[in-house]
Amino acid sequence: MSRLEKRNRVIWQQIAAIPRGKVASYGQIAELAGIPRGARMVGRALGKAPASLQLPWFRVLNARGRISIPGSSPYYQRQIDLLRAEGIAVNDGSVDMQRHRWAPSLDELMWGPGAWSEETDETEEQ
């Protein structure tokens, strides 16, 4: 298991942990995954995530609450629809982050997916 694959797993776990009706930014997911300034890696990890994981990919927006998928992509409108289906208002491709940003509780930070990833990094097996 390469270091990269491990990182992707942690990223996927964090994305999976975003509650219904809430959103997170790429940078936020990166930090939760223990990868400061790793926003771009979150985007890549998301792109190569197995469909079988059923990740709530649509709950991930850029730091300004904007949808990062090009408007030309069919997934753009799909993302808007999925967000609205959860009661999140989307105007002109952007979401009010102040209102919908996921703020993990201390408990989630301590015991949620990816917590202690630094420590378990070397010993984690699967």
Next chain:
DNA sequence: CGTGTGACTGACC
């Protein structure tokens, strides 16, 4: 091995 690119970000215009 060098270079360009991007489902990113924050700082500055």
Next chain:
DNA sequence: AGGTCAGCCACAC
């Protein structure tokens, strides 16, 4: 409300 720019780092070429 817009655009540019330097970091960022895995990846494709």
